[in-house]
Amino acid sequence: MAAVELSLAVLSLLIWIGLLIWRGQFWQIDRQLEVAQTTDKRLPSVCAVIPARNEADLLPITLRSLLSQDYPGFFTIVLVDDRSTDETAKVAKQTAQALNKDNQLQIITAKPLPSGWTGKLWAMEQGVQTATEALQSKSLPEPDYFLFTDADIEHEPANLSHLVAKAQQEDLELVSVMVRLRCDNLWEKLLIPAFVFFFQKLYPFRWVNNPDKSTAAAAGGCILIRKEALKRIGGIQVIRQALIDDCALAHAVKSSGNGRIWLGLSELARSLRPYPSLSTIWDMVARTAFTQLNYSPLLLVGTVFGMTLVYIFPPLSLVMGGLSGNYLLAAIGLSAWLLMSGSYLPIIRFYKCSSWLALCLPGIAFLYTLMTVDSAVRHWQGRGGAWKGRVYQG
Structure with a gap:
């Protein structure tokens, strides 16, 4: 023995x-989004797509942070109310009105969920379609990039500028940051850093960011993707059944194009989603661990x-x-x-x-x-x- x-x-x-x-x-934390500004004379247009289901409590903070981005280029937001039972749409509208930015935000109600789709991806699909059709109807250019972000993410004013600069300067088709998760109470401090640690071990950021390696991953809370890359892979519908949709999207992009994607940590975006108990973190992990x-x-x-x-x-x-x-x-x-x-x-x-x-x-x-x-x-x-x-x- x-x-x-x-x-x-x-x-x-x-x-x-x-x-x-x-x-x-x-284990290294050196892959972080640098503070940089795009040097291109023509600033690319960006449309943020936010799937929101019962997020009325957080939107006054998170949506306000997106509407307050200092990005000097053309930037619009489509919020997809995913059959919420609270006042998600109403709160979103009030938030935009308070900032006098009604024209920058479009709110749509998601259609009934069809078979073969997850709710979040179906909402994202409708957001992309709405953004494209709405801008074309106004004789405005389609977005050069889409920003996929969750309704619980708060963005620092410079976050979008840095994401675009990173994509432009390094010719990246997808830029994603693992936003800082909430880490305030005992259970969060005990378990949340480990969640990121295990993710890094499963998808080493250096390998993800190396176009010569097949490892691909992204963090769904904040993904900037080039429109042409999204079109090339066949759109959101290609991953419509994926529960780990962020990594599925990154794999589709990296394996079909120039292989240039980037994933790192960031101080410029944070999740406000609370995990007040062991059971809430347990449910979050158990949802996709076997997947x-x-x-x-x-x-x-x-x-x-x-x-x-x-x-x-x-x-x-x-x-x-x-x-x-x-x-x-x-x-x-x-x-x-x-x-x-x-x-x-x-x-x-x-x-x-x-x-x-x-x-x-x-x-x-x-x-x-x-x-x-x-x-x-x-x-x-x-x-x-x-x-x-x-x-x-x-």
């Missing part, structure tokens, strides 16, 4: 060494084993080695634990959380493993993909 424990501990340590050397430096595994029971088993070996076994090795007097086992377990904690520390600092939380990654990973298992159970029970009163099955 001691030999088995020692072998697993060594394997865990080797995995962490391999991840830190060969996994695209995923990420392609609904495969085999991949689920492998994920549970891998998470246990990589994240949970190192501290167990330290404890077992200390109790049994096997100090080699304890030393190997401690080394792996310190390596994982050190890799977690940059994103902990980015979210301005206490450094000691880096040592909690094994326990956090255990919770995420349970969420993944629960995601599979929900799928098998027909409750998978639940979001805002709708359930989507893959």
Whole structure:
């Protein structure tokens, strides 16, 4: 038994060494949207498309932030009221009126959800169509770029300018930033940085941003996409059933064009979506975790084993080695634990959380493993993909 424990501990340590050397430096936070201005004389036109379902509480802040962008080019907004049961449309209109920017905002009500579409993507599709038709009817040019953003995202005034400058200067077909998620209460501080950390490990930003690598990803809260790229892939309908729609969109764009997309972190956009309890974060993760595994029971088993070996076994090795007097086992377990904690520390600092939380990654990973298992159970029970009163099955 001691030999088995020692072998697993060594394997865990080797995995962490391999991840830190060969996994695209995923733990780094150096891929951030720089402060820059476009130098083009002709500023491209941009249309923001906001799918909104029961967002009346947040729109006075988030919509105001979009209407207050300092972008000097032509910028319009289409808000798609996705069959809300609150006063989403009314609040949106009042927000624009308060800023005297009624002409910049168009509000439409989403048509009934057709079979084969997710609600968010159906709303986005209608927003794109509306923007194109409305501008053509006014003899205005179609947007050069679409900005897909969620109704819970607050944008700093310069955010759009920096996104466009990034796209123009580096000839990018898609620019996306993982907005700063809310990280105020205990559960958010414990689990939200880890959510970003795991995402970075799954989709290393350096690989995403390398046109020679096939890895593609985006963060749905803030995506600037070139109109021609969206047309080339066949529009939103190509990914109409995708639950992880942002990454599906990025993959479609990167694999069909010049391969130039960019994903990074940003201080210029933040989500106001609160996660006041463990259950709210749990539901957010469980909604798509099994989708990420392609609904495969085999991949689920492998994920549970891998998470246990990589994240949970190192501290167990330290404890077992200390109790049994096997100090080699304890030393190997401690080394792996310190390596994982050190890799977690940059994103902990980015979210301005206490450094000691880096040592909690094994326990956090255990919770995420349970969420993944629960995601599979929900799928098998027909409750998978639940979001805002709708359930989507893959």
